[in-house]
Amino acid sequence: MKKILFRKLLTDCLLFFFITLISASTIIWVFQAVNFLDIMIEDGRDYLVYISYSLYNFPKIISKILPFAIFFSFFNVLSRYEANNEMVIFWNFGISKLQVINFFLGFSILVLLFQMLLNALIVPKTLDTARSLLRSSDVNFLEGFIKPKKFNDTIKGLTIFTDQKDDDGNLKNIYLKKNTDKGFQITIAKTGIFENRNKNRVLVLYNGQTINGDGNKITTFNFEKSDFSLNNLDTNTVVKTKTQEMPSKFLITCVKNLSFSNSSSVNQDITNCSKKNLYNIYKELHKRLIVPFYLPILILISFFLIISSKENPNYTRLKYIVFTSGIIIIVFSESVLKFITTEFNHNLIIFSLPIIIFLIIYATLCFLFKKPKLKTR
Structure with a gap:
């Protein structure tokens, strides 16, 4: 019975998560695709280039929306379960709140790995492919932008x-x-x-x-x-490879080389691998490899909703606090990029922040759920 309850809660969270993620990403993609019309109208590219370029940018939108979608999904489902007295079923079958936390802690690791795969491999590849379309395509709608x-x-x-x-x-x-x-x-x-x-x-x-x-x-x-x-004409559109389009293994190799070298450029085979671009490389690595570690934090924060029941007069205030805390974490994970520098030791502190925050939140939940007054509802 416990497995059925866990499976039901997980299924509801996943279903709401996918609906939220795809819906929000599609809406943003449509608005972005309208802006990409400039590629066809003002830049003289044909319709196929425009459509392909727009589609290749869709994974990037998903990676940006995913943190909010995962937090909002768990927040919404847990709030609904509490409103319908469905969480009581868990406690009546002897399932402790820490068991629920630990179960979804394992799920959060899978979400973390998925986000890391998306940020580190899929998004750079699709962005580079989109840029390659502009490099290889011809300007064949010249009269359109005159x-x-x-x-x-x-x-x-x-x-x-x-x-x-x-x-x-x-x-x-x-x-x-x-x-x-x-x-x-x-x-x-x-x-x-x-x-x-x-x-x-x-x-x-x-x-x-x-x-x-x-x-x-x-x-x-x-x-x-x-x-x-009008053959072999190039537009002023930027077609050079950007840092965000470089493979992750190149960025890691570049950081490794530049951190132990005084030369301005270590490997000419790696695009943008230079001391002057080291700041952007660290920022990009933070986005790809560190930001995903904030996802387990967001899932843990949503489980603060099960601290007390809806009968508690402070439950509404608790919901506001939990939701606000989740938004703050999402904003913090992006704004911390401003503190990135070219110094590895300084950046190491910033890179370790999600682990520190995670341990603090998890320890807090363990402390709260082990208190005697929280064993019954």
């Missing part, structure tokens, strides 16, 4: 201006400036239109002039019709 009477410099090394643009995509009074290795190229045309030729995107210009600048030498030529190729 706005009349506005200088458009989304394309790296290229500035485009047009005085008018009709519904058919025809451009009037066009100005293009392209930076080259040796100088610049300025093209002025009265009209222009985008065309597809052999799967290549071309801007066809009519009645204009091209000025080439090469050092102190300037040449010009007029044309009635000229093709401006």
Whole structure:
């Protein structure tokens, strides 16, 4: 019977947890996906790149929502059990409150490992894959981000201006400036239109002039019709690998090397592995490997709800205190990043904080539940 009771409580917590996690993550993802429309509209990427890029960012959203979802789920289910007098069943079958705590303590370890797997392996991989899409994709919706009477410099090394643009995509009074290795190229045309030729995107210009600048030498030529190729164009979007996209094993190796070296860069094969980036590396490692240790703390805090029954006049106040404490822990786990430094010994203290807090809370629960007055309800 005890196993059935534990299984029922765990099932209810898990069900509410998954519903909360997926629902909240989906809502945030939808709002974020709207912001990612800039990739397609202003950056000239196609629909498949936009959709794929948005989906690859979904695991990151889940990792951010998970701490609140796990705490809110346990808080809600335990409150509901108490309101429906279901917790009394546990005590009537001889199950102690410490047994309940210890059972879910083991479950919290599984949640910790899942969050660590998500933060350390899955999220960096998906973020790097999303960035790779921008690196490898072409700008094939160039006409989409060209706005009349506005200088458009989304394309790296290229500035485009047009005085008018009709519904058919025809451009009037066009100005293009392209930076080259040796100088610049300025093209002025009265009209222009985008065309597809052999799967290549071309801007066809009519009645204009091209000025080439090469050092102190300037040449010009007029044309009635000229093709401006749009292949192999890069945007100003950041496509370099960021610290948050690096594999965890690289970050750990980088910290290990930099902590015992005075050189500014130890391993050129590891992206961003330098003394000046050590602060960001420590912060990223804290997010991936240390923040998950706050999950067992959040689960333990929710079990303060079983200290007293709903008949206690202070029970409502207890619920407010427990909920507020959980939110404080969630905020604290993120805000402590501001205290990260480049010194390993200093960071070691910060890294050990969740273990210290966990031991204090667990010891407090053990003390409270061993008091005689708490053995019966």
